[in-house]
Amino acid sequence: MPQFGSARTRNHGRVVKPKKVSRRQFLAVSATAAAAAGGVGTAPAFSRDVHGGDKDPWLPHQADAPHPLQAPDYKFFTPEEAAFIEAATERLVPDDAIGPGAKACGVALFIDHQLAGAYGRAQGWYMQGPWSKGEETQGYQSRLTPSALYRAAIKAIEDHVASSHSAAPFAGLAPDQQDAIISDLEKGKLDLGGVDAKTFFKMLWLNTKEGMFSDPIYGGNKDMAGWKMLGFPGARYNYLDWVDRHGQRYDQPPVGIRGRPEWNGEG
Numbered sequence: 001m002p003q004f005g006s007a008r009t010r011n012h013g014r015v016v017k018p019k020k021v022s023r024r025q026f027l028a029v030s031a032t033a034a035a036a037a038g039g040v041g042t043a044p045a046f047s048r049d050v051h052g053g054d055k056d057p058w059l060p061h062q063a064d065a066p067h068p069l070q071a072p073d074y075k076f077f078t079p080e081e082a083a084f085i086e087a088a089t090e091r092l093v094p095d096d097a098i099g100p101g102a103k104a105c106g107v108a109l110f111i112d113h114q115l116a117g118a119y120g121r122a123q124g125w126y127m128q129g130p131w132s133k134g135e136e137t138q139g140y141q142s143r144l145t146p147s148a149l150y151r152a153a154i155k156a157i158e159d160h161v162a163s164s165h166s167a168a169p170f171a172g173l174a175p176d177q178q179d180a181i182i183s184d185l186e187k188g189k190l191d192l193g194g195v196d197a198k199t200f201f202k203m204l205w206l207n208t209k210e211g212m213f214s215d216p217i218y219g220g221n222k223d224m225a226g227w228k229m230l231g232f233p234g235a236r237y238n239y240l241d242w243v244d245r246h247g248q249r250y251d252q253p254p255v256g257i258r259g260r261p262e263w264n265g266e267g
Contacts, residue, residue, distance in 0.1 A: 074109070075116035076147060080169065081154050082108060087171040089208045091178050099229035107211030110220030111150075114207065120147030142199055153200040156192035157181065217257050227254040 074082050085108040095101030102108070114120060122145040134141035142149060161170050161181065170178065184190040185201040192200065211220030213227065215235065221227060227234050234254035242250060253260060 074112045076112045076120065077108075077115075080158070081151070082112065083169065083171040084154050084158065085111060087173075087178060088182060088204065089211070091175065091182055092205060092208050093212055100225045102208055102212060104222065105212055105225050106220045106222040107208055110211035110214065110218055111207045113219050114210075115147040115150055120150075121145055140199070140203075142196065144195070146203060149195060149200060149203060153192055153195045153197075156195055157185075157190070160190065160192075215257050223261070224254045224256060 077085060086103050089102035089107045089111070093102040093105075093107070095104060118124070125140075125145075127143065127145070129143065131141075131143050144152065158170060161168065161173065165173060165177065170181065173181075181190065182201070185197045185204075188196070188198040190197045211218075213230070213232075214220055216222060216224055224234065226232075231250075232254060233250060233252065235257050236252075236255045242248075
C-alpha cells in the first residue's frame with residue numbers, strides 16, 4: 001500500500017522514511033498495473049492538466065451540444081395543422097405588453113420538430129399497455145404516441161369547429177371563440193372521439209411552455225425572447241465577475257447553448 005506524506009514504516013529493525021508519492025503518480029501507476037494485469041497493451045490516459053492562470057480550463061466547441069435547427073420549416077404538420085397549432089398556442093401565450101406571444105417565439109415550429117423526432121415517436125417510452133384509465137398522478141397513459149395524439153386531436157377539433165361554426169377552421173375563429181374551445185379541452189368537455197381532450201390539452205400546454213422557454217437551438221424561444229421576459233440569464237458559463245456585486249440587478253443579455261446570435265454571425 002503506498003503512503004502519502006511523511007508516514008514511517010519499519011524494515012528489519014530500521015526506520016525507513018518512504019519516498020513521497022503524489023496522488024497523480026499513484027493513479028498513473030495503478031492504471032498501468034491494471035492494464036498490464038488485464039493484458040491491455042495501451043498506456044494509461046490522463047485528463048488534461050489545468051494549472052490555473054487567466055485562461056478558461058476548457059476548449060471551445062468540444063461539448064456534446066445538440067444539433068441546431070437547420071431549416072425553419074415544418075416537418076410534421078400539414079399547413080392546416082400548423083395553422084391550428086399557431087393559433088392555439090398564441091391563445092395560450094398571447095402577445096401583450098409583457099412580451100411576445102407563442103407565434104413570434106416559434107413555439108409551433110418547436111413542437112413540429114419535436115413531433116417529427118424521437119419525442120413524437122415516443123422513443124424510449126413504455127407503450128405496451130395495459131390501457132385502462134390511469135390516475136392523475138400516473139402521467140401519460142394513452143396508447144397513442146405524441147405525434148399520433150396531435151394528429152388525431154387536431155382533426156377532431158377541426159371537425160367539431162366545422163360542424164358548429166359555419167365550416168370555419170379553428171384559426172379563422174374570433175379569439176373569444178378559440179378561448180372557449182381551448183377551455184373545453186382543458187376541462188375535458190370536448191368530445192374528440194378516441195382522443196381524451198384533457199390529455200391533449202396537457203400535452204399541448206406542456207409543449208407550449210417548452211417551446212417558449214427552452215434553448216433557442218431547438219427552434220422555439222426565438223431571439224431568447226422567453227428568457228428575456230423572465231430575466232433568465234440562460235446557459236452562461238460562469239458568474240465570476242458578478243460574485244461580489246451583491247444586490248445589483250444582473251443586466252447582461254442571456255446566452256444560449258450556441259452563445260449569442262452576434263457571436264455566431266447571426267445578428
